[in-house]
Amino acid sequence: MRIVRYVVGALCCLMGGVWLLQGIGVLPGSFMTGQSKWAVYGGLLLLVGVGLLVAGRQRRV
Incomplete structure (x- = not known):
């Protein structure tokens, strides 16, 4: 289960x-370029990924 969390988190x-x-316009070439809603979605997904990586690293007692 730990490996699944690492892979999905990554x-x-x-x-x-x-x-x-793409949302903030640094990475061009898509319909998402310059769209602030994609920057928000990306930031949230990035936080979810970090949370999964942290949860996969913790040991169960």
Whole structure:
């Protein structure tokens, strides 16, 4: 289960980072470029990914 959290968390971080960069206009070439809602969606997905990575790292007692 820990590996699944790592993989899903990493994918969420990667996808959220791309959406965030496209939303703020740093990464051009898509319909999402310059759209602030995609920056917000990307930031939220990035936080979810970080949360999954942290949750996968914690040990169960």
